[in-house]
Amino acid sequence: MVAKEGSFNRAAEKLSRTQPAITLAVKQLEEFIGLKLIERTTRSVSTTTEGENFLPIAERLVRDFDAAIHDLRATSERRSGHVSMAAIPSVATNLLPEIIKIFAAEFPGINLHLDDDSSRGVQHRVERNEVDFGIGSMWKPNKILEFTPLFADKLELICHRDHELAQNTTAIAWAQLDNVTFLDTGFTKTLRARHAVGESKFNFPNITTLIAMLRSNLGVSVLPSLAVPKSINDLVSRSLVPSESRNIFLITRKGWTLSPAAEAMIDTITRETPQQAQRYGLTML
Numbered sequence: 001m002v003a004k005e006g007s008f009n010r011a012a013e014k015l016s017r018t019q020p021a022i023t024l025a026v027k028q029l030e031e032f033i034g035l036k037l038i039e040r041t042t043r044s045v046s047t048t049t050e051g052e053n054f055l056p057i058a059e060r061l062v063r064d065f066d067a068a069i070h071d072l073r074a075t076s077e078r079r080s081g082h083v084s085m086a087a088i089p090s091v092a093t094n095l096l097p098e099i100i101k102i103f104a105a106e107f108p109g110i111n112l113h114l115d116d117d118s119s120r121g122v123q124h125r126v127e128r129n130e131v132d133f134g135i136g137s138m139w140k141p142n143k144i145l146e147f148t149p150l151f152a153d154k155l156e157l158i159c160h161r162d163h164e165l166a167q168n169t170t171a172i173a174w175a176q177l178d179n180v181t182f183l184d185t186g187f188t189k190t191l192r193a194r195h196a197v198g199e200s201k202f203n204f205p206n207i208t209t210l211i212a213m214l215r216s217n218l219g220v221s222v223l224p225s226l227a228v229p230k231s232i233n234d235l236v237s238r239s240l241v242p243s244e245s246r247n248i249f250l251i252t253r254k255g256w257t258l259s260p261a262a263e264a265m266i267d268t269i270t271r272e273t274p275q276q277a278q279r280y281g282l283t284m285l
Contacts, residue, residue, distance in 0.1 A: 081261025
């Protein structure tokens with residue numbers, strides 16, 4: 001500050017310190033490093049050659065010190081707090097449990113509230129500021145929301161192992177689904193329209209109900225691979241041609257400042273998702 005202001009008095013005013021205190025601090029620094037940094041006259045103060053060389057080093061040290069203090073405070077603030085989030089069911093029940101377990105071990109003082117909802121519901125919750133952030137597909141573009149890509153989830157034909165289509169060992173064309181009983185759930189209506197698959201007389205928005213109907217061999221459906229529990233042995237999945245996938249995003253409000261606790265949760269999700277994606281055969285975006 002003395003070098004910048006060219007005066008001990010002005011430097012003292014800027015720093016809200018007394019002039020003798022500033023003079024003493026500079027003297028002690030010069031004695032510590034064994035170099036004269038400031039040239040003093042009765043009319044002015046200027047830096048020596050050594051002082052000019054030392055100035056950028058000192059400025060970098062101050063920046064690093066300030067950054068370290070900021071990080072320490074942020075870490076301290078993350079020790080407690082509350083996080084609220086919403087996620088689509090397949091992410092909430094399959095991808096998040098292990099990530100939340102890791103988060104809870106790292107931040108035992110932070111409370112977490114998790115709601116599962118459709119992609120439309122997740123997006124609305126973030127829009128209305130009912131949750132800190134959400135995880136889901138992009139229901140529709142939104143100017144006030146930020147969509148950060150996480151991973152892509154392949155869509156597969158799901159049916160009972162005794163269904164005729166389960167006997168296929170190769171990928172199944174969408175046209176083959178036109179003459180079978182199709183079970184709708186949420187986004188499948190759009191998929192059927194795009195691939196000219198006939199109407200369905202069954203609609204099961206709840207994924208748990210849909211899985212139960214598939215297990216009864218009522219019909220077939222198309223689901224993201226993450227949505228089908230791997231522990232269910234009586235259901236099989238088959239690839240579709242042309243292939244389709246569902247992109248999953250981290251959804252936040254643009255320009256919205258998140259709490260340190262929410263930032264800690266997002267950091268954990270971002271860090272741990274690649275490992276979980278590999279476990280479930282997902283493609284990182």
